[in-house]
Amino acid sequence: MNTQVENMINCKICNSTTDKFYSTTVLQKYEADYYKCSSCGFIQTSEPVWIKEAYSSAITSLDIGLIQRNLELKVQVANIIDRVFADSTVMIDYGGGYGLFVRMMRDLGYNFYRQDIYCENLFAKCFDLEDLPAKTKFDLLTTFEVFEHLINPVEEIAKMLTLSETLIFSTVLAPDTTADFKTWWYVSPLTGQHVAFYSFRTLEFLAKKFNKQLYSNGVNLHILTAKVIDKTTLDAVFSGEKKSFSEKLIRRIFNKPVQEAKKQSLLPQDYAFIEKKLLSKS
Numbered sequence: 162m163n164t165q166v167e168n169m170i171n172c173k174i175c176n177s178t179t180d181k182f183y184s185t186t187v188l189q190k191y192e193a194d195y196y197k198c199s200s201c202g203f204i205q206t207s208e209p210v211w212i213k214e215a216y217s218s219a220i221t222s223l224d225i226g227l228i229q230r231n232l233e234l235k236v237q238v239a240n241i242i243d244r245v246f247a248d249s250t251v252m253i254d255y256g257g258g259y260g261l262f263v264r265m266m267r268d269l270g271y272n273f274y275r276q277d278i279y280c281e282n283l284f285a286k287c288f289d290l291e292d293l294p295a296k297t298k299f300d301l302l303t304t305f306e307v308f309e310h311l312i313n314p315v316e317e318i319a320k321m322l323t324l325s326e327t328l329i330f331s332t333v334l335a336p337d338t339t340a341d342f343k344t345w346w347y348v349s350p351l352t353g354q355h356v357a358f359y360s361f362r363t364l365e366f367l368a369k370k371f372n373k374q375l376y377s378n379g380v381n382l383h384i385l386t387a388k389v390i391d392k393t394t395l396d397a398v399f400s401g402e403k404k405s406f407s408e409k410l411i412r413r414i415f416n417k418p419v420q421e422a423k424k425q426s427l428l429p430q431d432y433a434f435i436e437k438k439l440l441s442k443s
């Protein structure tokens with residue numbers, strides 16, 4: 162074992178030293194080493210020479226959780242927007258895959274667009290970053306199950322922050338112990354796409370680096386924003402409950418529904434918009 166060489170691998174996030182703590186076979190043929198940062202806890206793989214092969218299909222056959230994940234995220238994200246970022250007028254789902262999340266959010270009345278250079282837009286055609294004027298700024302950017310795919314996280318996150326100053330993102334926080342990491346499904350060596358694993362400390366470091374506040378449910382959903390969110394709102398945002406306790410109390414006492422910001426689905430107007438676009442082409 163050549164420790165000299167290993168010591169030269171620094172953390173991609175905070176540049177501290179790392180320790181090689183695990184090796185496995187990726188895509189059933191490539192030897193991959195996993196390095197953990199001694200300071201921020203970030204875990205990175207050795208140079209992912211397998212990455213091209215890993216993306217022969219952008220969405221792997223193992224990503225069977227895609228539909229359920231999006232169904233849950235649309236509820237969670239709508240809740241976050243309503244409570245904290247209600248004045249958002251235009252939003253983007255970065256690395257938005259087939260466009261499922263964008264379509265579902267538009268159906269709920271949220272003006273979302275899709276971006277993904279690796280995957281075909283199936284469900285949100287005409288509502289892609291490319292359909293907007295160059296340099297459009299977004300009030301909010303969502304990016305789900307993307308961070309763990311980033312080969313150069315700092316660079317990529319900086320790029321996201323040029324699109325929007327608020328990021329709502331999902332990535333599952335890495336387990337603390339080596340033993341738990343070794344059996345963690347998220348490592349996903351059969352697909353080879355996951356090359357970056359974050360701890361809460363890693364996210365804290367990133368927040369500081371980009372001069373943002375960090376909010377996290379401590380498991381898989383996180384927010385980087387300049388906005389200060391108070392404790393009560395934060396609890397409601399991450400509780401998964403649509404209504405806070407005080408609101409439910411009001412409802413019980415007065416036995417009437419709490420005023421809600423009712424959004425109109427964008428479905429009818431999107432239909433008309435695409436129809437017009439198609440007609441103008443013919």
Ligand SMILES: [Zn+2]
Pocket residue numbers: 172173174175176177198199200201202203
């Ligand atoms: Zn680090």
Ligand SMILES: [Zn+2]
Pocket residue numbers: 306307309310354355
């Ligand atoms: Zn993934």
